Each structure stands twice: as C-alpha cells, then as structure tokens.
Amino acid sequence: MVRIYTVVTVFLLALPATAPAQVRPAAPVPTTEHPDLNTIVDRLEQAALANRDNYRPYVLTRQYLMYGGEEQQKPSSEVLARITFVPPTTKEYEIVEAHGSSRGEGVVKHILENEAKATQRGDAPGAVSRDNYIFTYLGQSSLDGHPCYILGLQPKRKEKNLVIGRAWVDGQTFLVRRVEGQMSKLPSWWLKSVYVTLDFNEAGGMWIQTGTKAVADVRIFGTHLLTAQAVNFQSDAALARNLGRPGAGRRPQHLLGAVIPVQH
Numbered sequence: 001m002v003r004i005y006t007v008v009t010v011f012l013l014a015l016p017a018t019a020p021a022q023v024r025p026a027a028p029v030p031t032t033e034h035p036d037l038n039t040i041v042d043r044l045e046q047a048a049l050a051n052r053d054n055y056r057p058y059v060l061t062r063q064y065l066m067y068g069g070e071e072q073q074k075p076s077s078e079v080l081a082r083i084t085f086v087p088p089t090t091k092e093y094e095i096v097e098a099h100g101s102s103r104g105e106g107v108v109k110h111i112l113e114n115e116a117k118a119t120q121r122g123d124a125p126g127a128v129s130r131d132n133y134i135f136t137y138l139g140q141s142s143l144d145g146h147p148c149y150i151l152g153l154q155p156k157r158k159e160k161n162l163v164i165g166r167a168w169v170d171g172q173t174f175l176v177r178r179v180e181g182q183m184s185k186l187p188s189w190w191l192k193s194v195y196v197t198l199d200f201n202e203a204g205g206m207w208i209q210t211g212t213k214a215v216a217d218v219r220i221f222g223t224h225l226l227t228a229q230a231v232n233f234q235s236d237a238a239l240a241r242n243l244g245r246p247g248a249g250r251r252p253q254h255l256l257g258a259v260i261p262v263q264h
Contacts, residue, residue: 043174055087061232077104091119126161147171204235
C-alpha cells in the first residue's frame, strides 16, 4: 500500500494550495447474507500474498495535480512522472513534464524519493492486514461495477500511514479495490485533518495502486488537494536489464493530454 504520510506531508511545501469537495464513501448496500468476517480477511491476506508473486518489472506513468484556492477550477501545478519498478526492491523515477507552479515538481520529487527509499527497504507499513487493523463488516456495495465487501478499518495504533475508515474488497478476487478514511495520526500541527482515498486496479496481470487523492484541512490556509493518477502502464522483462543505464527507457516527451489510459 502507498505510504500515506509521504503524500500528505508535502502539502506544507506547496502552500497556499484546495479543492473540490471532499470525496464521500459510497453507501453500503444492505444484504440479508452476512459473510463470515474472518473468512473475508483470511482470503484478503492470501490474495495480497499471491499478488506479490505476480510482480514483474514495469514502467508506470503517473500524473500529479495540485489545486489552490477555494474557487480554483484548474490545478495550480501538473506533473507527469515515469516510475520504473523491478521487483523486489528496485524503483527509479524521472519527471517527464511539469507545468504551473514550480513547487509542484519539488513536491512530486519529494514524494517519489520517499517511495523509492521505502521500496528499497521492502517496507509495506500501511498494508490492509490483521497486523495493522481491527476489521468490522459494514455491508456490500458495487464499486465501478464490481461487487465488493466493505470492511471497517480501525488502526491498532496511531501511525501516519494508517487510516480510520473503510476498505472495498473485491467479492471475487478478494483484492482491495479502495481504501478511504482519515489519517490515524497527522504528521504536522498545521494539519487539522486529512482524508485520503487510494484506488487499486489490475494492470499487466498485477494488482497495483492506480489512484491517490488526499484532501487536507490546513490551519489558516484552508482546504488543499493533491491527486495522483496512473495514466500509462508498460510491463516488460527487458526493463530489468535496462534499469540504471543512462537514458534507458526514455521516450520523447509528450503533452499531458496525450497519454494512454490505464486499463480498468
């Protein structure tokens, strides 16, 4: 799972910056059948372990948008970054394009540096598992056309990479499709609250994070928004051989609007 605190902390570097209305979770659909909670969590953890075995080298293009001002309709900063991952612990990145406020590029670099370091350490501190959460069964709902179980998440301890909220678990694969909620512990006094939404989907036979949204209520400066969306994906074993070579895997720069969408 994404290192939530990494995304949120960098809001302070981009002040002043807000945002469209906070995302609200979909209402659970009542069901007459109450699945066994332990069975759901068992299969969730088994599916997560099996997914790690499916990891192969890939290149992911991610678009970051930052918003500032309550009435701002367009982002103050747009950054396109290309992330190259070779399992289990090698991750590199490059900024492909940057528009708008120069702070945006600095924020994204900070995020990706921390992401790369966490990957090198093999960290997965925010995993949706019994190690981190107490689960409750909340019901069922359809997310993007996929029937899901909704589980309540109560962190076992206050940490910056855990959330008080809920998870949407795919009813067929038992992989997590969405995690949503308030950060369990805020990284700074400046932040009054932070609401995060993390989306996951299939790409190249792997289950990866494809979207992030963080809405922060910052003291004095108001609401801020940062989003990250996967817009292009390439899986290729040759990446393992090319990673680290100067200029390897580089492609001509292109307009932000011309990227190929990730499969959903």
